Amino acid sequence: HVDANLESFGGLRLLRRADFHVGAHVSTFWRTPCRGAAEGPNRKASAWENKHITWFATLDGGLGLLLPMQEKTYRRLLMLQNALGSAIPHHAGLNPRAFRLLHVDRRLLQNAVRNVLDGELLNRYLYLSAMERGELAKKIGTTPDIVSGARGMWGRVTGWD
Numbered sequence: 301h302v303d304a305n306l307e308s309f310g311g312l313r314l315l316r317r318a319d320f321h322v323g324a325h326v327s328t329f330w331r332t333p334c335r336g337a338a339e340g341p342n343r344k345a346s347a348w349e350n351k352h353i354t355w356f357a358t359l360d361g362g363l364g365l366l367l368p369m370q371e372k373t374y375r376r377l378l379m380l381q382n383a384l385g386s387a388i389p390h391h392a393g394l395n396p397r398a399f400r401l402l403h404v405d406r407r408l409l410q411n412a413v414r415n416v417l418d419g420e421l422l423n424r425y426l427y428l429s430a431m432e433r434g435e436l437a438k439k440i441g442t443t444p445d446i447v448s449g450a451r452g453m454w455g456r457v458t459g460w461d
Contacts, residue, residue, distance in 0.1 A: 317415055318415040318416045320416040322356070322358065322362075322364060323358075323362070324358035324359060324360045324362050325358060325359045325360075326356045326357070326358055326359075327357055327358060327359050328356065328357050329354055329355065329356045330354075330355050330356075331352040331353065331354050331355070332352060332353050332355065333351070333352055333353075334348040334351045334352065334353055334367075334368075334457045334458075335348070335456065335457050335458065348457060351368050352368075353365050353366070353367050353368075353457070353458060354366040365419075365458065366416070367454060367457065367458065369453075373450050373453065374417070376440070376442060376446070376447065376450055377417050377422060377447075377450055377451070378417060379440040379441075380422060380425060380436065380437075380440055380447055381417055381418060381421055381422055383436050383439050383440055384421055384422070384424060384425060384436065385397050385421070387432075387435075387436060387439075388424060388428070396418055396420070396421045397418075419454065422451060423451075425447065425448075425451065426448070426451065430444070433447070433448075
C-alpha cells in the first residue's frame with residue numbers, strides 16, 4: 301500500500317515488492333509485533349514500533365519469517381549476502397541465489413523483484429572463522445562487529461536470541 305506511487309492508483313492497488321522461493325508449500329501465515337517495541341522508550345525501540353513479523357509455516361513442518369528492516373541495514377546485509385554467495389562453498393554445489401529465485405510454470409511479463417534476504421545464507425557468516433569474517437566485512441567496506449550487530453538484530457526482534 302503506497303499512496304504516492306502512481307501504479308497503486310492512490311493506494312487502491314497493492315504493489316508487488318518481492319518474489320522469492322521458500323522451498324516448500326506454505327500452509328499458513330500469521331503476524332506478531334516485533335519485540336523491540338516493548339523494550340522501553342529508546343531510539344532502537346522506536347524503530348520497531350508499529351512493525352510486525354510475518355511468520356509462515358510449510359506443509360513439511362518448516363517455519364520461516366519475513367522481517368521488516370531499515371534500508372541501511374538491508375543494503376549492508378545484501379552486500380554481505382552477495383559476498384557470501386561467492387566466498388563460501390555451498391551444499392552439493394547448489395547456488396543459494398538460484399534456489400531463492402521465484403519458480404513459475406508460465407512466463408511472467410515482469411522481472412522478478414528480489415527484495416528478500418536469505419537468512420539461512422546470512423547465518424552461515426556466524427560460523428566462519430574470525431579471519432574469514434574480517435575479510436568478508438572488509439570486502440563490503442565495514443567491520444565484523446557492525447555486520448554481527450546487524451545480523452544479531454534478528455534475534456532480539458524475533459525472540460530467537
